Amino acid sequence: MTTRPDTAAHPAGLDDPLTDALVSTRRFFTRGEVSPDRRALYQVGGRQADTFYRDRWSHDKVVRSTHGVNCTGSCSWKVYVKDGIITWESQQTDYPSVGPDRPEYEPRGCPRGAAFSWYTYSPTRVRYPYVRGVLLEMFRAAKAAHGGDPVAAWRELVSDPETARRYKSVRGKGGLVRATWAEATELIAAAHVHTIKAYGPDRLAGFSPIPAMSMVSHAAGARFYNLIGGAMLSFYDWYADLPVASPQMFGDQTDVPESGDWWDAGYLIMWGSNLPVTRTPDAHWMAEARYRGQKVIAVAPDYADNVKFADEWLAVQPGTDGALAMAMGHVVLKEFFVDRQVEYFTDYVTRFTDLPFLITLEEADGGGYRPGKMLTAADLDEHADSEHAAFKTVLLDADGTPLVPNGSLGFRYGETGQGRWNLDLAGVRPLLSVDGGDEPPVEVLLPRFDGGSGQAGPMRRGVPVRRVAGRLVTTAFDLLLAQYGVRRVDLPGQWPAGYNDAEQPYTPAWQAAITGVPGPAAARIAREFAANAEQSRGRSMIIMGAGTNHWFHSDTIYRSFLALTTMTGCQGVNGGGWAHYVGQEKVRPITGYSVLGTAADWSRPGRQMIQTAYWYLHTDQFRYDPFSAATLSTGQDGGAFAGMSTADVIAASARMGWMPSYPTFDRNPLELADEAKAAGVPVADHIVGLLKAGELRFACEDPDAPENFPRILTVWRANLLGSSAKGNEYFLRHLLGTDHAVRADEAPPGVRPRDVRWHDEAPTGKLDLLVSLDFRMTSTTVYSDVVLPAATWYEKHDLNTTDMHPFVHSFNPAIAPPWQTRTDWDAFMAIAGEFSRLAATHLGTRTDVVAAPLLHDTPDELANPHGRVRDWKTGATDPVPGVSMPKLVPVERDYAAVAQKMGALGPLLDTLGATTKGVTFDVGREIDYLRQKNGTVRGGVADGRPSIARDVQACEAILALSGTTNGHLATQGFRTLEGRTGVKLADLSAEHEGKQITFADTQSRPTPVITSPEWSGSESGGRRYSPFVINVERLKPWHTLTGRQSFYLDHDWMAELGEWLPVYRPPLNMHALFGEPSVGDTGELGVTVRYLTPHNKWSIHSEYQDNLFMLSLSRGGQSIWMSKEDAAKIGVADNDWVEAVNRNGVVVARAVVSHRMPEGTVYMHHAQDRLIDVPRTETNGRRGGIHNSLTRLLIKPTHLVGGYAQLSFAFNYLGPTGNQRDEVTVIRRRAQEVQY
Amino acid sequence: MRVMAQMAMVMNLDKCIGCHTCSVTCKQAWTNRTGVEYVWFNNVETRPGQGYPRRYEDQQTWRGGWKLNRRGRLALKDGGRFRKLFTIFANPKLPAIGDYYEPWTYDYETLTSAPLQEHTPVARPKSLISGKDMKISWSANWDDDLGGAPDHGDKDVLLAGIADKVRFEFQQTFMFYLPRICEHCLNPSCAASCPSGAIYKRAEDGIVLVDQDRCRGWRMCVTGCPYKKVYFNHRTGKAEKCTFCFPRVEVGIPTVCSETCVGRLRYIGLILYDADRVLAAASTPDEHGLYEAQRQVFLDPHDPAVIAEAERAGIPRDWIDAAQRSPVYALINRYRVALPLHPEYRTMPMVWYIPPLSPVVDVVRDTGYDAEDSGNLFAAIEALRIPVDYLAQLFTAGEVAPVDAVLRRLAAMRSYLRDINLGRDADESIPAAVGMTGEQMYDMYRLLALAKYDERY
Structure with missing residues (x-):
């Protein structure tokens, strides 16, 4: 329908003839050409007046760099420099191609990154070292009084409580004064030396998160702390980004598809993941894949940015995602496994999951059965004597004969498993169900948690059974159907009458009442998801994010998601499976980075601590828990956790060697070693003897005793106190000893810890020294005793990788570090130098003893057959290091040589190689290469070793020592793995065997990495990275008990919580636990709402809220989003000041009122530091808090399980999450005149 | 011309x-x-x-x-x-x-320079106009x-x-x-x-x-x-x-x-137009006719007569080539999925927009509506959350039909490609229903979805 403009009727013209005449004179006065119709003035380009803009668009050079922490984007940027000044940045577009038939990576980036250069010259830049004036004066005076000995000076400062209180109590209150690097590092070094001497090296801690984004900067401090014996604090679990369900189900930390693989999906659910905000550089893949016919679903409580792209929006109630997923699983199991069998699905779950494996049933009190342990070869007479029989799981072949297939954990270690650790079933088609045997079915008692209080209720459902080796068994699949309430004929128990049965878990109607998502919609999405997987052979994907992962019970939420992607055969398939994008941790060149970061080239093991438990104890948050860990149990009497507080559970986990614990003992480990030496016994024997005699205790059993305090904390690349510190106010109170806003009561007698010692008065100011390195002022620097000025990401060399795409690229200095700033590598070298100088006289060479937990991907995970708890403290077993308690490893520390060791690759690599996920690489060739490439050190302890004194050398070392960046190593690793598995693997990296990525390569453009046994996916032949492809296509086992993806977890503590299988557990009931008002309560103090802290559109991931550009594009300060309904209840208009108060703290912020928010929930996006336009509160008259002032740590006991198969510790792999989503707050309109 | x-x-x-x-x-x-x-x-x-x-x-x-x-x-x-x-x-x-x-900044330096004081230092907003404290509103x-x-x-x-x-x-x-x-x-x-x-x-x-x-x-x-x-x-x-x-x-x-657009949604290209017809087009009496009138001002860069006139006007050969390869021309005139912003202002704007799809409204979502049925999935334009009338206010002076036509083309493209994606035979009736051939639709898909750097600009 084209219509020509009707020009005939009205001759076109401008204005009127008089104006025309006047305006037409313009042509005589202008240089350009006036159009004949006199509308417009035309000029030809190259005019003088253009000069300003041409000058503005001119620069001397463009330097490649990127942004180095917390943001996981890993975008490559062009940094423009003119006259030696960084002017601005824009994105690089020279990424490797994804292929001619797909969208490319370019131009990855986001507004936060585009605004980064603002920091370079901003007034918040830290230009010089600073020390709090009070402290510096006292230190100088003390040093003078001690003849210039800084170590003695520090001892004096911290030994006198009143002196210490003087500088600790003013933390965070200004008064920083400039110092020199020399003086600042001397103070830091003196504090370290004194603390090691007086309390032990494990009283020191370093925190820096997410190495992938700038691994050399991270390794700088990590290497220093590992060399001196300090503890490095974890981050992935601490941030609650670690999906505990991943190690539980996959035996893997997290391995996910690159964003380019979204393109391959035919069906995509974005579940609690707001891609445009949190995955800004990659969101285009999702937008574009829709054009390929991909259907997109958004599950989000609010109308989030990503909902715009969805075909359908499921507005789920916050924290109830698990209920929706369980109902979807119900539909999939019913329609695709029971009503009809899909060959692809059945075949997949039979070969790649534990569903066909046999589970023993145990008789329950009062009739019926409970799920028990997995049947193993140890239970079968003919196999009982085989190597590691208790770790070889059993299934039935088609005839119903018990079979011990290859691939389970029992084949992973030891002689007889060589060549048999694989998923080859040798033609056997196992039974998925034991249905059809001679035994009558039995009822199984399963818990349900949908009763509102969160307490367990009973559910009785029948399963078919058989008797094997005298035991009543069923399959994991049979139990799964019972759990999901999918009935087959002739089974006893209580079953849903149909999808519309709202009473019985887990039907679509049942979930509707919980989630708010209509039952038919839930059922249909499930059906579509599975149907797409059937048609596309596994190309259905769930992108899951922090909205579903930061809850107390997120492991259950995730297991219900993973059940969906696994039962439909989507894991290990391009375009399918889980896509967990929260805190991407993937250091692609992991082996090289690990060597440098843990200093494994000089000494092993390092001390790696689970940060959540660390702060739960050391900031005394455990004192405010008025309930027992048994609250979470299914048993009537609290079962295994009866009478135990969460702190008691942490202590139990630590002493059994499950999770690490530092400080470890209530005595200096150097002294323990000295004592052993004096007594002439091995130090491990000495310690075991003391423990048995009750003369030595674990420090975590008495965290409030001064000898057990953490004494020094160094933070770099992080903003602990303005961002990630859940329970921020408890940190300020107990760790720092300064003003705080804690309002909670301590646990009353009767519910206090049983084993962990209670002090009547809680200590404050435990920390003697807080050091931070940063380029900008944050709460962490403001509260620090010493602040060191750091180079920005545009002022250093480093390497950058991420989960999101398979390449490695570089940081490069656009300018040299300005003022007195230094790179992290440089700064820690300086600290190490000063430390070594002072240590030479004060410490010398000492023997340390490291208590190391039982590690995943090592034979340690065979320590506890069947996951049975044996606590030596209760006499259930003997304390045996490495079995029933931590390994006790003596480590010699030449403290005067720390600086030399920092700057050279040590000799342990020659003898022990480098190990990642159980594969040990021989790196002799690489060491020789690095000697040539980097040059060798002359003289000292590192004589003849490759130098890594400079950051570029460290980059080269990381690249050379990793399979992903060195094809020779990748192939070598695959060959090693071929020996264990007996399957072909080395061809995966053969195409790149001769390729070795150098730092220069990463400087020229982002360089694709090489398929390597360090990861589970494959990039071979240029395909997109998807996890577990090697497992599925090459039959390499997962690192789990069965070697398959694990639906079923049979550890004692998992059973105690009723979490053998995917299950729905609601958000914690803060009313029941802490006496907070219930959500929706409205009173004088305001309205009670669920308090969520999602990712912020205007911060660089979780930091950098202070950027002026970002503040100008948003609200200019702290804000809390709320629904118009909640706003109306408390009379709040948009931009009003509001005050949010709960027992944990107080926040003052501006309200953003929007109808896109659901009633009953507010968002305070993280991270919102207290430094920008935050007034004082009405509640306590002090400066308002941060988003984490209203949260606190709550630890789930099952996250502390260790020492058993995939439920074994590895750093940032498994550990309690610092979840913060279950919180509530009261919020009200406050006086609009504010005081600062 | x-x-x-x-x-x-x-x-x-x-x-x-x-x-x-x-x-x-x-x-x-x-x-x-x-x-x-x-x-x-x-x-x-x-x-x-x-x-x-x-x-x-x-x-x-x-x-x-x-x-x-x-x-x-x-x-x-x-x-x-x-x-x-x-x-x-x-x-x-x-x-x-x-x-x-009112633009502002903050007294950030106080975070470093604050003397020992009762409260944690804070940077307060200062107007970049007056230099004074301000309340951001x-x-x-x-x-x-x-x-x-x-x-x-x-x-x-x-x-x-x-x-x-x-x-x-x-x-x-x-x-x-x-x-x-x-x-x-x-x-x-x-x-x-x-x-x-x-x-x-x-x-x-x-x-x-x-x-x-x-x-x-x-x-x-x-x-x-x-x-x-x-x-x-x-x-x-x-x-x-x-x-x-x-x-x-x-x-x-x-x-x-454009180059930094992370969504990869911006296309730059050359358009040849007839300057003699601009005034008449801008004077189109009916506001609803302005979109079409402006399209008619654009010249087909493949038309030999246009090429000859362009050469006569001194437009270099490579510019004519650029006009022929122009993604902007393709999106506006070949695939007709781009629309002008507020044509009723009669300025003949030259930054055009492809209007957005959006999720279906709850009433559709909550019922038995089946996405696997392509006819059903993409015939639901009227059930999209963004009212077509709202988009029409932006792009067509309130006339709904052109916006509706664009959304149908986008929806049809998704439907057509879904079959190809899943390895099924392509259904040629889908592009035909929106006045396109399968090849055109595939080309449009490449331009919109693959959107390679050298095809966007």
């Missing part, structure tokens, strides 16, 4: 993630300096929303663009140019700084993601005629993003408003620029531009505006906003 060449842009709003990277990279490159702190040559608005500056689309107030006078002749909305010459010293029809926003992007919409969303100018179709209720929520730069119009009312003749249109590529030497700061252009994309630099006293990054474009690299 008088062939002229014009650099033009198409933004695919369906792909816009609202990230504002374009705004920041543009600001950093061009307006990160005194006098233009409040200026964003490129901004991104959440719609529904008021935009930046507030309610800029309210031409009853701001008097931007053109109107047809009683004789059917094109006249500046703000009283015609004759009047302008006589009111040169008084121009009340300008947005005030508060309509943009509006920003360049205040209503981002529907922030504050219940309080002031009804001030969205577009809602005037369709208020009954937009409710600021949770269940009815919708939003999308609208990135905006200068339209580099074929019929620029800013230029026509300038008493000094300082605003000119580059003859070779149609980029509209302010001659910084000639500008006398009358600010008539600010009033004259209905998009409010000419800004007043309060330090130099001159007008400034988006330059289409001519120093970059001249050497063959895309504008900053």
